[in-house]
Every structure is written in structure tokens, then in C-alpha cells.
Amino acid sequence: MNTLNSKHIILGITGGIAAYKSAELTRRLRDAGADVRVVMTRAATEFVTPLTFQALSGNPVHTELLDEKAEAGMGHIQLARWADAVLIAPASANCLAKLAHGRADDLLTTLCLASEAPLALAPAMNRVMWQDPATQDNVVTLKKRGVALFGPAVGSQACGETGEGRLLDGPELVAALSSLFKSGLLQGIDVLITAGPTYEPIDPVRFIGNRSSGRMGFALARAAREAGAKVTLISGPCHLTTPDDVQRIDVETAAQMLTTVMQHIARNQIFISAAAVADYRPRVASQQKLKKQQAERIIELERTEDILAQVSQLEPRPFVVGFAAETENVERNARKKLERKALDMIAANRVGKDANAQDIGFNSEYNALQVISANGEVKLELARKTALARELIKLIAEHYSKHRQQQEHTA
Numbered sequence: 001m002n003t004l005n006s007k008h009i010i011l012g013i014t015g016g017i018a019a020y021k022s023a024e025l026t027r028r029l030r031d032a033g034a035d036v037r038v039v040m041t042r043a044a045t046e047f048v049t050p051l052t053f054q055a056l057s058g059n060p061v062h063t064e065l066l067d068e069k070a071e072a073g074m075g076h077i078q079l080a081r082w083a084d085a086v087l088i089a090p091a092s093a094n095c096l097a098k099l100a101h102g103r104a105d106d107l108l109t110t111l112c113l114a115s116e117a118p119l120a121l122a123p124a125m126n127r128v129m130w131q132d133p134a135t136q137d138n139v140v141t142l143k144k145r146g147v148a149l150f151g152p153a154v155g156s157q158a159c160g161e162t163g164e165g166r167l168l169d170g171p172e173l174v175a176a177l178s179s180l181f182k183s184g185l186l187q188g189i190d191v192l193i194t195a196g197p198t199y200e201p202i203d204p205v206r207f208i209g210n211r212s213s214g215r216m217g218f219a220l221a222r223a224a225r226e227a228g229a230k231v232t233l234i235s236g237p238c239h240l241t242t243p244d245d246v247q248r249i250d251v252e253t254a255a256q257m258l259t260t261v262m263q264h265i266a267r268n269q270i271f272i273s274a275a276a277v278a279d280y281r282p283r284v285a286s287q288q289k290l291k292k293q294q295a296e297r298i299i300e301l302e303r304t305e306d307i308l309a310q311v312s313q314l315e316p317r318p319f320v321v322g323f324a325a326e327t328e329n330v331e332r333n334a335r336k337k338l339e340r341k342a343l344d345m346i347a348a349n350r351v352g353k354d355a356n357a358q359d360i361g362f363n364s365e366y367n368a369l370q371v372i373s374a375n376g377e378v379k380l381e382l383a384r385k386t387a388l389a390r391e392l393i394k395l396i397a398e399h400y401s402k403h404r405q406q407q408e409h410t411a
């Protein structure tokens with residue numbers, strides 16, 4: 001099973017004889033569906049060549065912090081943002097010490113400081129080094145900070161001794177890494193998510209649509225599933241792969257999206273409306289392709305149904321989360337939508353083009369959100385939509401749990 005499907009994994013390799021085992025680990029990570037980028041310390045390259053990892057990962061290997069060429073391509077900050085998780089295997093005693101003290105004197109340690117992605121360490125070293133009080137203190141410090149420690153295992157060591165300090169096997173590391181993404185925060189909860197654009201037909205070949213790619217909604221569906229939810233994803237036209245274990249229903253128009261949402265909403269406790277639903281549709285869709293004889297054509301438009309507002313009027317209603325796509329006055333407009341549509345929470349994003357004419361919000365891998373609710377406001381800084389979706393699902397799960405407690409209290 002592809003337990004790491006589409007996950008961006010940075011595999012950090014430090015200097016130790018177990019570095020040779022990371023070659024097989026790279027294969028296992030890719031077999032599990034991960035996109036792997038390898039970062040090696042200089043000492044690691046003494047044990048195994050970067051070329052081995054380039055061939056196995058299918059990506060260039062990163063070794064230097066101050067490398068002009070590398071920084072012009074995918075520099076350390078982009079790499080840090082790219083990652084869904086950072087796994088260092090093997091992690092030497094020196095690496096644990098540097099991380100525990102927040103040092104950033106090479107690419108790998110700098111990346112760890114610069115990344116908000118979960119960090120996991122698979123230590124491998126001589127048993128005496130592992131048991132040394134300094135190493136054990138570093139382990140305690142790292143665990144306190146939320147760093148995951150995988151292993152080490154007990155067994156015979158390359159140095160000829162037997163004891164604790166062996167790198168876990170590839171399959172064990174893949175399983176441990178996969179479990180990092182499964183929070184269980186929404187275990188047993190049904191979540192309905194809309195994603196993508198809607199297409200409103202003008203005639204059989206033309207439509208009114210928008211630039212939504214569906215990425216934000218699909219990332220939310222994956223994150224909600226990983227959090228244990230049973231997820232139904234209602235998607236407008238887009239070409240994305242359905243996340244594992246998610247029920248996907250494709251629709252085209254706002255009217256079809258409304259009907260499908262209403263057919264499924266009753267058994268869902270949470271509704272997340274990430275779709276960019278068209279606000280208007282042609283009053284009449286021509287049955288035949290329109291001819292271009294006239295110099296001008298006026299198409300009369302009418303409002304579509306507001307799906308989000310209708311769901312929030314239901315009785316009983318789910319916990320309702322809307323999005324606000326704004327080009328200006330992001331917060332003010334989002335607050336108005338929160339109130340007007342009687343939402344529990346709204347995630348506001350700036351959309352359009354940035355100063356370099358790149359898409360932001362819509363049709364981009366990245367986004368930044370301002371999440372507003374009656375309990376206050378949280379800013380989720382610019383990050384890949386996959387990472388952002390996990391943060392947002394965490395917030396939704398926390399707010400939903402409080403909301404449910406309040407409901408039980410007043411019942």
C-alpha cells in the first residue's frame with residue numbers, strides 16, 4: 001500500500017557506517033509513494049556517494065549550504081518548505097547533539113531549523129555512544145520539542161559489539177514515518193469537502209469557470225483522511241488524483257454541486273467548502289454552439305445558489321467551515337462572510353497574481369491562510385497546500401471538539 005502517497009520526504013543522511021542502509025531505505029520510501037530528496041552531510045559522502053542516492057531517489061542530491069548553483073535551483077528555504085516530513089537516517093550522535101542545541105552549520109541542520117515539517121530521527125551509533133549521558137540528554141531535549149525518535153534497535157553492530165544502537169530496518173522506518181501523518185484527531189468523524197471550480201455552460205462547448213485547480217480541497221481531503229475522518233469529496237472539474245480511501249463524486253455546475261452536497265450532508269459532522277463555486281451562470285444555456293455572426297454578444301447572467309449559506313441554515317447543521325477568496329481587504333471581507341453566512345470558521349486567502357505575475361491562492365502549490373472564528377484568529381503562513389491543509393485540519397478538529405462539548409453541555 002502507498003502509505004506515503006505523494007508525500008515530499010527529505011531524507012537526511014549523516015556520517016556513519018549505517019549510511020549504506022539508507023540506499024535501500026530510499027527505495028522503500030519511493031515504493032511507498034514518496035517523492036524523496038536526499039540531503040547528505042559531508043561525512044555521509046565519505047561512506048556512500050551522492051550518485052547512489054541520485055540514482056535511487058531520481059532527484060539531485062543536496063550536500064552544500066553555500067552552493068550558488070543549488071541555491072539558484074532549490075535552495076535551503078525552498079527545500080524546507082517543500083518537505084512534508086524530514087527523516088534523518090542514520091542520525092549520528094553528533095547530529096543529535098547539533099539539533100538539540102539548535103546549531104545550523106551545514107545544510108541538513110539548517111534545513112531542520114528552517115522547516116516547519118515534522119522531524120524524525122533514526123539514530124545509529126555504537127552502543128556506548130548511545131548510552132552516554134550527553135546523548136541521552138540530547139534525546140530527552142529533542143523528544144520534549146516534539147521530534148520523533150525511531151529506534152535505535154538492539155543487535156550486533158558494525159564495530160563488533162552487541163547492544164542498542166542499530167538503525168531500524170527500511171520497512172520499520174517507512175511504517176514509523178507513515179504513522180507520523182496519522183493524527184487520529186478526526187477518528188470516527190464524517191467530513192464533507194467541496195473542491196475545485198464549477199463550470200457554468202454557455203453552450204455545449206463553452207462555459208464560465210475560474211482558475212481553481214482543486215489542490216486546496218484535495219489536500220484537505222487527504223489531511224482529513226489521515227486524521228482518521230471518513231471523507232466525501234465533491235469536486236468540480238479538475239485533473240487531480242483522488243486521495244487514498246476518500247469517496248470522490250465529480251460534478252460540473254454549481255446546481256449539481258448543491259444537489260450532491262444536500263444528498264450527502266446529513267451524515268456528516270463537518271462541512272468544508274473549499275470549492276470556488278461560480279457566483280453567476282448564464283440565464284439560458286444554448287442547446288447549440290453559438291455562432292459568431294454578431295460583433296457583440298451579451299450573455300445574461302443569474303445568481304447561482306449559495307451552497308455554503310444553505311448548509312449553514314440546515315437544522316441540525318454540521319460544523320461549517322467556509323473559505324474566502326479575496327483580492328483586497330482580506331480580513332474585513334472574510335469577517336463579513338463569516339457573519340453573513342453564519343459560519344463556525346472561515347479560512348481567508350488572498351488570490352490573484354503576485355508582483356511576479358504568478359498565481360497566488362488559485363492554481364498554485366502554495367497558499368497562506370488567515371483563519372477566523374468566534375474564538376479568535378490564527379495565521380497560517382505561506383506553505384505548500386498539503387502542509388497547510390494538515391494545519392487547518394488540526395485547527396478544525398480542535399474547534400469542532402470544543403463546539404461539540406458546548407453543545408453537549410447545553411443539551
Ligand code: PMT
Pocket residue numbers: 195196197211212213214215216217254273274275276277278279304305306307308309321322323324325326337349351361362363364385
Ligand atoms: O483550487 P485551488 O487552485 O487549490 O485554489 C484554492 C482556492 C483559492 C479556490 C480556495 O483556497 C478558496 O479560497 N476557495 C473558495 C473560493 C471562493 O469561491 O471564495 P468566495 O469568497 O467567492 O466564497 C466564499 C465561500 O462561499 C467559499 O467557501 C465558497 O466555497 C462558498 N460559495 C460561494 C459561492 C456559492 N455560490 N456557493 C458557495 O458555497
